[in-house]
Amino acid sequence: MTSISEFMTSDHRRCDExxxxxxxxxxxxxxxxAQQGWSEFQQAIEHHFSMEEQVLxxxxxxxxxxxxxxxxxxxxxxxxxRQLFAQxxxxxxxxxxxxxxxASETLMILMQQHNMKEEQILYPMSMRALPDPDNTxxxxxxx
Amino acid sequence: MRTDGLNFDNIPPLSIPYGFxxxxxxxxxxxxxxxxxxxxxxxxxxxxxxxxxxHLLTLGFAAQIMLGALCQVxxxxxxxxxxxxxxxxxxxxxxxxxxxxxxxLTFLFPGPILFSLTLAAFVIGFGLFISRLIQALxxxxxAGHTLVSIRLAAFCLxxxxxxxxxxxxxxxxxxxxxxxxxxxxDQHALWGIQGWGLLLVVGVSFQVIPMFHVAPDFPAxxxxxLPGALMLSLLLGTVLDGSAAIALMALSKLLVLGYCALASRxxxxxxxxxxxxxxxxxxxALGCIALSMVVNLATLGWPELPNRLPLxxxxxxLFGFGGLLAVIxxxxxxxxPFLLYLHLQRQCLTQPExxxxxPNMKQLISTARSKRQWWLHCTALCGLLIALWLxxxxxxxxxxxxxxxxxLGWTLHQAFALYRQHLN
Ligand code: HEM
Numbered sequence: 001m002t003s004i005s006e007f008m009t010s011d012h013r014r015c016d017e018x019x020x021x022x023x024x025x026x027x028x029x030x031x032x033x034a035q036q037g038w039s040e041f042q043q044a045i046e047h048h049f050s051m052e053e054q055v056l057x058x059x060x061x062x063x064x065x066x067x068x069x070x071x072x073x074x075x076x077x078x079x080x081x082r083q084l085f086a087q088x089x090x091x092x093x094x095x096x097x098x099x100x101x102x103a104s105e106t107l108m109i110l111m112q113q114h115n116m117k118e119e120q121i122l123y124p125m126s127m128r129a130l131p132d133p134d135n136t137x138x139x140x141x142x143x
Numbered sequence: 144m145r146t147d148g149l150n151f152d153n154i155p156p157l158s159i160p161y162g163f164x165x166x167x168x169x170x171x172x173x174x175x176x177x178x179x180x181x182x183x184x185x186x187x188x189x190x191x192x193x194x195x196x197x198h199l200l201t202l203g204f205a206a207q208i209m210l211g212a213l214c215q216v217x218x219x220x221x222x223x224x225x226x227x228x229x230x231x232x233x234x235x236x237x238x239x240x241x242x243x244x245x246x247x248l249t250f251l252f253p254g255p256i257l258f259s260l261t262l263a264a265f266v267i268g269f270g271l272f273i274s275r276l277i278q279a280l281x282x283x284x285x286a287g288h289t290l291v292s293i294r295l296a297a298f299c300l301x302x303x304x305x306x307x308x309x310x311x312x313x314x315x316x317x318x319x320x321x322x323x324x325x326x327x328x329d330q331h332a333l334w335g336i337q338g339w340g341l342l343l344v345v346g347v348s349f350q351v352i353p354m355f356h357v358a359p360d361f362p363a364x365x366x367x368x369l370p371g372a373l374m375l376s377l378l379l380g381t382v383l384d385g386s387a388a389i390a391l392m393a394l395s396k397l398l399v400l401g402y403c404a405l406a407s408r409x410x411x412x413x414x415x416x417x418x419x420x421x422x423x424x425x426x427x428a429l430g431c432i433a434l435s436m437v438v439n440l441a442t443l444g445w446p447e448l449p450n451r452l453p454l455x456x457x458x459x460x461l462f463g464f465g466g467l468l469a470v471i472x473x474x475x476x477x478x479x480p481f482l483l484y485l486h487l488q489r490q491c492l493t494q495p496e497x498x499x500x501x502p503n504m505k506q507l508i509s510t511a512r513s514k515r516q517w518w519l520h521c522t523a524l525c526g527l528l529i530a531l532w533l534x535x536x537x538x539x540x541x542x543x544x545x546x547x548x549x550x551l552g553w554t555l556h557q558a559f560a561l562y563r564q565h566l567n
Contacts, residue, residue, distance in 0.1 A: 016357050017357075017414075020357055020414050020415055023415070023417060024415075024416060024417070027417050027418075070222075080488055083488070083499075086499070087499065087503070090499075098505070099503070101417070101505065102503035102504060102505030102506055103503045105503065105504050105505055106480075106481070106484055106503045106504040106505075108355070108415075109355065109477065109481045109504070110481075110485075112354040112355060113219050113354075115354075116219060116220065116350075116354065117219060117222070120220065120221075121221075121222050
């Protein structure tokens with residue numbers, strides 16, 4: 001059976017894939033495809049965020065007795081990414097490729113360093129801290 | 144479980160990494176000036192100007208950038224920031240800068256006074272930084288693959304520094320030197336360039352090539368064994384001598400060649416195919432490092448070759464300028480705008496209306512700017528290579544080198560100016 005780490009890491013990769021498709025379509029001027037790819041990406045990543053914000057983080061906070069630790073930083077970074085979603089969305093509406101690719105590059109790097117912190121630190125730590133990681137994973141998958 | 148030792152959000156104040164990045168290009172320009180006025184430095188190996196040139200680039204430029212990048216990267220990969228305050232960082236930067244200038248002067252005017260000053264500056268600068276780095280590193284476990292490389296690289300840096308100090312002692316004040324050079328110049332250079340420099344490049348590439356360019360991950364086995372194997376072959380190659388050492392050296396060159404092929408393949412398989420000059424810099428670097436290994440292997444096989452061809456210089460320029468420096472130039476095109484953006488965003492989190500007007504990374508450093516940097520770097524590289532055979536052209540190569548570093552410094556400065564403008 002997969003672990004929280006494996007499951008969430010592969011979900012990161014799935015989001016990257018959609019992101020990639022949208023970005024590439026923009027760079028080729030295929031706006032319809034870009035729109036499609038972008039909304040798939042948004043859906044995938046918001047789903048990912050809610051698995052974390054609604055299930056994993058609260059469980060982690062309960063297990064460690066702290067809401068001020070790593071999860072608060074992760075929540076803040078989610079908000080930072082949402083800001084960039086808004087910028088990309090705006091540029092997509094305006095078909096402004098330069099602004100979009102600039103914002104998406106920024107988002108990409110922000111997202112990757114966020115994922116790295118989660119994959120290398122937070123997920124492994126959750127698996128050690130949570131009383132029943134498999135159960136938490138189940139709840140996340142039903143999210 | 145304790146989480147209070149974790150500093151997830153401990154990104155260092157901007158002035159720490161940015162300070163290192165902003166100082167470094169000045170040393171590149173200084174190196175260019177040395178070459179312009181002492182063109183023989185390119186090929187005369189023991190020429191004081193040549194030694195000054197090497198250290199302006201390795202210590203003044205490359206080491207400062209790498210220290211700055213380490214300050215930034217450690218909290219991301221490990222949640223352990225390097226416990227260095229702003230003032231201490233300034234002290235490190237000041238001492239290493241001063242030490243580099245003093246070292247260059249010591250090469251030109253050997254003597255015990257300059258030597259003592261150089262030594263003091265480096266002991267304070269590197270001593271403080273390395274001790275803080277070790278403090279952070281021992282707190283981390285288990286260590287990820289990047290950290291293994293960083294640890295080994297830090298070890299190589301330490302060996303290089305110690306060996307360098309002893310060599311310099313012998314050069315400038317042989318009567319007082321406490322012990323004979325443990326490592327000769329070749330070994331000092333090897334630990335510095337192929338140990339410290341290459342291990343950092345390898346470790347960074349494992350992390351950033353899959354991450355920034357959506358390429359497949361490097362095989363776990365390679366990530367686990369390659370840095371250690373590189374280091375071990377260096378270590379044994381230094382301790383042993385005779386044909387065993389030669390065989391090990393050859394083996395380490397082959398390992399590096401294999402790494403270059405693998406990393407190039409991963410880059411080719413990247414799924415993010417947008418025009419990206421960081422990718423071009425990586426491709427240039429891997430190509431040049433591979434070529435330099437071929438040159439080294441040729442020298443190991445036919446030791447009399449360098450008498451006829453400037454192979455040592457060729458390999459050094461390819462590896463150092465075409466390889467290590469190209470990686471640094473390429474990474475800066477991404478790290479710096481990201482860093483500035485991150486700090487702007489943090490400061491505007493409470494003012495959402497401002498957030499939408501923040502410059503994005505490509506506005507902080509445009510693709511057009513990175514493109515020019517790439518061309519300048521390639522041109523300067525060609526200039527240096529051609530000058531090996533046509534020494535008359537060395538001043539031209541020096542001017543290209545200066546242009547390359549001036550453009551880098553100017554780009555960093557412009558990005559910072561835009562940052563300041565948005566802060567107000
Ligand atoms: C990252 C750090 C360093 C790197 C990468 C590095 C690299 C090199 C290289 C490549 C050479 C060979 C130059 C040639 O063959 O023409 C060299 C020579 C030398 N280095 Fe360094 N170096 C470093 C730090 C230092 C330091 C801190 C010192 C002294 C305080 C030092 C002192 C010397 C001396 C004295 C020589 C000439 C040796 C001789 O006279 O035989 N190096 N270094």
